[in-house]
Amino acid sequence: MNDTNNADRKFQRELHSGTASLVLLSVLGNANEPMYGYQIAKQIEADRQRISIMKQGAFYPVLRSLENSGLLESRVEPSVSGPPRRYYRITYAGHQTLARWKEIWGQTKDFVDTVLQGVTNDQER
Amino acid sequence: MIKSVEEYLALLKNELAGSDPAIVQDALSDSEEHLRIALENAAEANPGVPEAEALQPIIEKYGSPNEVAAAFMEIEARVPAGLARPARKRRRSAMSRFFGVVADPRAWGALLYMLFSLATGIIYFTWAVTGASLSAGFLILIIGLPFFGLFLLSVRGIAFVEGRIVEALLGVRMPRRSLFAKQDLGWWGRFKSLVSEKHTWMALAYMVVQLPLGIVYFVLAVTPLVVSLGLIVQPILQIFFHLPVAQIDDVQYYTPGVLMPLVTIGGLLLLVLYMHLVKSIGRLHGALAKAMLVTD
Numbered sequence: 001m002n003d004t005n006n007a008d009r010k011f012q013r014e015l016h017s018g019t020a021s022l023v024l025l026s027v028l029g030n031a032n033e034p035m036y037g038y039q040i041a042k043q044i045e046a047d048r049q050r051i052s053i054m055k056q057g058a059f060y061p062v063l064r065s066l067e068n069s070g071l072l073e074s075r076v077e078p079s080v081s082g083p084p085r086r087y088y089r090i091t092y093a094g095h096q097t098l099a100r101w102k103e104i105w106g107q108t109k110d111f112v113d114t115v116l117q118g119v120t121n122d123q124e125r
Numbered sequence: 126m127i128k129s130v131e132e133y134l135a136l137l138k139n140e141l142a143g144s145d146p147a148i149v150q151d152a153l154s155d156s157e158e159h160l161r162i163a164l165e166n167a168a169e170a171n172p173g174v175p176e177a178e179a180l181q182p183i184i185e186k187y188g189s190p191n192e193v194a195a196a197f198m199e200i201e202a203r204v205p206a207g208l209a210r211p212a213r214k215r216r217r218s219a220m221s222r223f224f225g226v227v228a229d230p231r232a233w234g235a236l237l238y239m240l241f242s243l244a245t246g247i248i249y250f251t252w253a254v255t256g257a258s259l260s261a262g263f264l265i266l267i268i269g270l271p272f273f274g275l276f277l278l279s280v281r282g283i284a285f286v287e288g289r290i291v292e293a294l295l296g297v298r299m300p301r302r303s304l305f306a307k308q309d310l311g312w313w314g315r316f317k318s319l320v321s322e323k324h325t326w327m328a329l330a331y332m333v334v335q336l337p338l339g340i341v342y343f344v345l346a347v348t349p350l351v352v353s354l355g356l357i358v359q360p361i362l363q364i365f366f367h368l369p370v371a372q373i374d375d376v377q378y379y380t381p382g383v384l385m386p387l388v389t390i391g392g393l394l395l396l397v398l399y400m401h402l403v404k405s406i407g408r409l410h411g412a413l414a415k416a417m418l419v420t421d
Contacts (some may be wrong), residue, residue: 013199017199017200036158036162037155037158037159038158038159038162038163038166041159041186045186055186055187055188055192055193055196056159056186056187056188057156057159057187057188057192057193057196058188058192058193058196060151060152060155060156060159060193060196060197061151061152061155061196061197061199061200062200064151064155064200065200078230078296083154083157083158083161083162084158085158085162086154086155086158
């Protein structure tokens, strides 16, 4: 039982490690103004209407690594009522990368879906 | 169960023990930012829920210290360090560090605080001394204890407000919620906890100390500022208004023409040095306020 759980978790983690970048990049790509981490997490939650399968804490290292690769830029702004907030904004390179990644994602999704459908069809037969 | 943001951060730090200090710092600051904003929003949505309770669903969504630490370490392991992580802090030259202080909001905040502290210092000192002596005088009367209690309560309130001012102007994290969370104590219990807590007396001491400090800060804020501004405009004053740079008895001293630019430059340098002084005083006072006004 524990082993399946661990395997599931590992599979999920490996899937997320790529998709999280795409998700965050696209949220910021659609945003008109810079957003801070909590805002991004809220927005993803609102869009999905249910609890995200990804922990919000996992977004932050991804945001940082996207920034390190030059796809995002950030600045820290003090806030009157709370700790300073790090606002992220997508860069020009980020927009270009997002467009390519969307394409790759579409292909991957189609490919995986066709293969999975093939599997279920085989089973039904 | 994790009861406070501080506890969460301590656990997270534990989980990350041994990692690159920069990752630890990133993870801690990101997590603190998220948890505090989330807590604030939760408090706005339904006020009255204790922090420990409000924190549970937030952590549930954010991830346990264990999960968050794993996420940070995994990303870090995947990103080749040398390539993707250019110098964390851009090295600033000595020049830009020296002159950059003029554009530093922290320095201007500290300046404002220093000017402000004379007024607040007088108010705090008067309030503390008047309240303490009236309380002592009233103690033999029936209104003695209630008066004393109200006075101590006001001291705590003032300490909280001062904390907000310090955080706004000096950028030191201070409590955002006033203490006194226990509701089930009753009047006598409240009074006893008010009298017995170190926090109350430290706040009272802070209010007294704030007067001499305020005077020193005000003088330190005004004098060098006036001197350096005077030096900067000295050539103009001398050329257009024939004002001497100094006058001793009947002898008036004027700056020779060649030295005039130097006087102005000297004034500008003095102004920058002065901003450094202001900034470090702000830092020192922030530490003092934190030590005296925050309960451990």
